[in-house]
């Protein structure tokens with residue numbers, strides 16, 4: 001029995017399950033040690049033994065109810081043939097970018113066959129994870145991945161991506177279709193390797209206006225979700241389109257859990273999406289800097305979500321300098337809250 005999976009399927013659970021986005025990372029000295037052993041970040045992602053070790057660290061240290069596969073959303077564009085590097089203090093960069101149909105034709109359609117290091121990490125992790133803890137697999141959403149592939153790196157304005165969106169929408173749709181194809185088979189392979197749930201991160205959903213997001217973003221998330229649900233009805237699908245609180249009434253589709261970011265008032269998400277979808281979220285991560293603020297925020301969330309399908313999480317990822325002692329206390333507090 002996995003309490004996390006039960007909550008995804010809206011079953012009664014003895015307590016609210018909890019895990020944190022980016023729960024494996026630099027706020028843990030144990031992570032930094034393994035990362036040093038691996039050399040650079042990508043070598044860590046490609047080393048199943050070490051990647052599995054850092055996947056398990058937060059379960060052991062924080063006692064969260066789910067582990068999330070340690071990898072990165074950008075391994076898919078990497079294995080579609082793009083030239084990816086991670087640089088200290090600068091984040092990810094692609095040396096080549098997608099600007100034309102010719103660039104698009106260069107991209108491979110079989111990334112899922114080249115990601116064996118991820119499936120090996122999953123198999124190894126599932127072997128060493130307690131039976132009642134879930135292992136979550138993931139991918140980036142097509143729109144979020146497309147922005148990195150077009151911009152070549154993180155962006156403040158997404159101007160290159162949006163220029164294509166408004167001046168050559170066919171090209172953007174062709175790119176999104178190709179990414180979506182790769183992601184469907186990637187998630188399927190992760191499930192075959194042993195993950196108990198999958199999550200799609202659309203981190204840059206908020207870069208688009210409503211009509212553009214529904215056409216170029218959300219539609220593709222739904223395609224991936226229904227592909228998985230039709231083949232694997234027992235595997236929960238979590239969608240996390242970050243920053244779209246202004247039009248939650250447009251949200252529908254075949255999936256189980258909606259990830260709520262911290263900028264979306266949880267009572268609004270509850271009114272519009274509950275109980276059709278289990279809600280996952282949404283503590284503002286910076287509350288973890290201060291114990292009192294953290295517990296006050298957690299109490300508000302738990303009181304609001306009483307008797308409502310809910311998985312506790314942060315509203316976005318852990319930051320590298322958050323105090324681990326508080327994160328440990330937070331999990332304990334949630335498990336004991338009645």
Ligand code: CP3
Nearest residue numbers: 021022023024025041068069070071072073091201203317
């Ligand atoms: O613990 C987990 O949540 C699992 C592992 C995970 C990572 N990245 C590890 C990572 C997951 C699920 C991701 C997803 C991811 N990666 C997203 C979507 C989620 C989100 O935060 O919105 C995005 C946009 C990326 C792309 C990415 N990867 C960026 C922008 C960066 C640099 C940011 C930074 O903090 O330096 C990364 C690198 C990265 N991915 C790190 C980790 C632990 C830091 C790398 C390091 O050790 O130096």
